[in-house]
Amino acid sequence: MAEVNRQILLVSRPQGAASTDNFKLVETPLAPLADGEVRVRNHYLSLDPYMRGRMNDTKSYAAPQPLNEVMIGGTAGEVVESKNAAFKAGDKVVGMFGWQEFGTSDGKGLQKVDDTHVPLSAYLGPVGMPGATGWYGLNRIIAPKAGETVVVSAASGAVGSVVGQLAKLAGARAVGIAGGAEKCRYVVETLGFDACVDYKAGNLYQDLKAATPTGVDGCFENVGGDGLDATLARMNAFGRIAVCGYIAGYDGVPVPLKHPSLILTQRLLVQGFIITEHLDVWPVALKELGTLVAQKKLHYRESIAHGLENAPEAFLGMLKGRNFGKQLVKLI
Amino acid sequence: MAEVNRQILLVSRPQGAASTDNFKLVETPLAPLADGEVRVRNHYLSLDPYMRGRMNDTKSYAAPQPLNEVMIGGTAGEVVESKNAAFKAGDKVVGMFGWQEFGTSDGKGLQKVDDTHVPLSAYLGPVGMPGATGWYGLNRIIAPKAGETVVVSAASGAVGSVVGQLAKLAGARAVGIAGGAEKCRYVVETLGFDACVDYKAGNLYQDLKAATPTGVDGCFENVGGDGLDATLARMNAFGRIAVCGYIAGYDGVPVPLKHPSLILTQRLLVQGFIITEHLDVWPVALKELGTLVAQKKLHYRESIAHGLENAPEAFLGMLKGRNFGKQLVKLI
Incomplete structure (x- = not known):
């Protein structure tokens, strides 16, 4: 001892x-x-x-x-x-x-x-706090319908990877944003997202546009900044944005949102949340996520x-x- | 003829x-x-x-x-x-x-x-489109509880004046933002808001802070820009922002939102809406508003x-x- x-x-x-x-x-x-x-x-x-x-x-x-x-x-x-x-x-x-x-x-x-x-x-x-976070934002805020498109930032991360895979299981198109070709390859090939945009490649908006031909219905935001600006510009009417993280602003320099008027013109719902205030969903979320991990359906x-x-x-x-x-x- | x-x-x-x-x-x-x-x-x-x-x-x-x-x-x-x-x-x-x-x-x-x-x-x-707009945003998005504080921009206008008066009837504290001392006086003395901030006076944030000593729980946004930035900085946890208008951006120059990360840190709900997509509420809203106007309870x-x-x-x-x-x- x-x-x-x-x-x-x-x-x-x-x-x-x-x-x-x-x-x-x-x-x-x-x-x-x-x-x-x-x-x-x-x-x-x-x-x-x-x-x-x-x-x-x-x-x-x-x-x-x-x-x-x-x-x-x-x-x-x-x-x-x-x-x-x-x-x-x-x-x-x-x-x-x-x-x-x-x-x-x-x-x-x-x-x-x-x-x-x-x-x-x-x-x-995936069977803990990050998993529950992804589960809540996707199911309780974005609530994607089959055929809708969901964009997830930090897509290869602990939360983002869960969001995209659950979106796919719900029949939605999942598009990730991640940094670098290797992460993007993993997001598509291993996690099964439909597409992934490399924000380090320098064409964020154009690449996102190409990856979301029918626009964006749900956004799970982990980062803020340029990725959120680009996604906002692609949002369809009645889109939902779950704001889970804002890494872009953590160092004290405020990162503005460039076109907030789109919240009105596209009648968007934007909802910030933290998972520890929604303890009621943890049992159902973690049970579902644990089963998916045990069955190797959630990577x-x-x-x-x-x-x-x-x-x-x-x-x-x-x-x-x-x-x-x-x-x-x-x-x- | x-x-x-x-x-x-x-x-x-x-x-x-x-x-x-x-x-x-x-x-x-x-x-x-x-x-x-x-x-x-x-x-x-x-x-x-x-x-x-x-x-x-x-x-x-x-x-x-x-x-x-x-x-x-x-x-x-x-x-x-x-x-x-x-x-x-x-x-x-x-x-x-x-x-x-x-x-x-x-x-x-x-x-x-x-x-x-x-x-x-x-x-x-008040008994038409502007009234229904104020009614919907206040009752269906902000849904103020007694004792909460609701901030309304363009407070002396057709929509804003309805929002603040309905907020008062719901037992909330109503704080307006308007341009000029005369409009602010009207908002407080005639419409019965608890306070009104004159954005032309040059101390928007400080004046709003003084007018919202317990923070802001609901924001009915008609304008965007500086007023929204100031209100956002005063939002309490779980606040609701109904985005009804964005005059600040109509001339094509995008007006950014300075501190969007507050949506996360305060777990805010931000909802854009246009009233013509909610025709189901018009009959109940206009009946209530018509009665209030006829009774001279809504100015x-x-x-x-x-x-x-x-x-x-x-x-x-x-x-x-x-x-x-x-x-x-x-x-x-």
């Missing part, structure tokens, strides 16, 4: 782009478990774009990540010691322990998962960094699109 | 701002009525911001106004001759005859109205230009906010 816990704290807020200097690795002794507590060895740490928002001290849906505390984050791991009747050593669990090797909890917010048919890490991806890809000390670098890389699929840190 | 009909045609499309040169007054002989037809002497011509959009030849919710045809528009008048069993001379009717003194129709789209308790012109304002104000030949000038003035209340042209 290790007696030291390695943790990464947020020690300063970004001025513009985030950097590794905003984080600090510390070692903290592990206190003995109290009655009712459970200790988890984290195997995987989830890195997600929303964390960048939490690093800022600005008005948002969630309180900022406090300074000098363990950086927030979802985790998947194994119970190593338990003084809580609901858990026993060996249980696989998903929680929100953040960027650290061990988590100690009274059991609240800790969920046992079955990794027989679904790999443990998938509970941080996903992981970018895995190794070792807690590499989490900051992996996180910053993800914000720049250097990951390819769900970004994880493997801790053990 | 006059044998000549005076009409105003759209003869060219605006390059930038619209001008009187885009219109032309013509005289056309009136053909004898055919069986089934009805002839109306228009008393009032309605001038509305949407008409500016129709002057452009761009993708929008409605086909552009064709060149060299009578300019589109709502009208209220009196039947002067009828070969249609459903109408008789003396009937008061509302229709879409456009910018001309006489209208001839087979009766389709022509609605008989009762001007005993509600003045004829009100059927082009409205009209800007009346006289004579068809003055319609273009009055229309252009309205686009610049020179009207004060619903802009009409009185033809007789």
Whole structure:
């Protein structure tokens, strides 16, 4: 039993782009478990774009990540010691322990998962928060009809990949936006999207237009900026835009929307959401997604960094699109 | 019986701002009525911001106004001759005859109205299309709860004045945005809004902040641009924005939305709509609005230009906010 816990704290807020200097690795002794507590060895740490928002001290849906505390984050791991009747050593669990090797909890917010048919890490991806996010935005906001076209930004990512595949299962045309030929090839060939536009190729609007010959009925927005401007210009009447992420604005420089009047002229619905405010849909969403993963009908890809000390670098890389699929840190 | 009909045609499309040169007054002989037809002497011509959009030849919710045809528009008048069993001379009717003194129709789209308790012109304002527009956006999109704050741009106008008064009746705080001290005084003192911000005073955001101490829950947007940017920055979580007009962008220069990421961080609903696509609500809306007008519980104000030949000038003035209340042209 290790007696030291390695943790990464947020020690300063970004001025513009985030950097590794905003984080600090510390070692903290592990206190003995109290009655009712459970200790988890984290195997995987989830890195997600929303964390960048939490690093800022600005008005948002969630309180900022406090300074000098363990950086927030979802985790998947194994119970190593338990003084809580609901858990026993060996249980696989998903929680929100953040960027650290061990988590100690009274059991609240800790969920046992079955990794027989679904790999443990998938509970941080397609069968976890990113999957539920994609499921909610697609089914509850966009609600595509067969034959409609759905555009998804960050299409090879943890959320986007789920959105496009579910759109296809619903009979819609799925068009991704991703950065680079390799990601676009994956989105079409492995994930089964009908088309994917490489925003790095320099012809975003023209390429999107070619990929959406009948216009766009649904947009699942993870990024904002140029991709959203281009998609908005392709929206059909009564289109729906689910706003799930706005990476383009995270560094503090506001990214305007160029033609907001299209919201009126095309009578669009634009709905921002965060999945933790819709906990009611998680059971149905995760059951459906878990079944699809177990049946290998829902594909996903992981970018895995190794070792807690590499989490900051992996996180910053993800914000720049250097990951390819769900970004994880493997801790053990 | 006059044998000549005076009409105003759209003869060219605006390059930038619209001008009187885009219109032309013509005289056309009136053909004898055919069986089934009805002839109306228009008393009032309605001038509305949407008409500016129709002057452009761009993708929008409605086909552009064709060149060299009578300019589109709502009208209220009196039947002067009828070969249609459903109408008789003396009937008061509302229709879409456009910018001309006489209208001839087979009766389709022509609605008989009762001007005993509600003045004829009100059927082009609070008990007509502008009223239904305000009713729909407020009740079906914003749906304010008692104690919430609703911001309305163009607050002294035909639509905005209805929105704010209905918001007050629903127990909400109503805050207007209007141009000039006189309009703002009217909005507060006559219409009963809780506050009104004069966008011409030069402190739009600060003044709006002061007028919305608990933030903004609903926004009824008629204008776009700076007012919308300021309101967006004041939106509370789960706020609703009904996008009804975008005057700021009508002249072809796109007016960006400065901080669209707030749609995500505040989980906003933004919904564009046009009232002619929601005909199902008109009967209930107009009945409620007609009752309120007859009971003098719903106030409205009209800007009346006289004579068809003055319609273009009055229309252009309205686009610049020179009207004060619903802009009409009185033809007789």
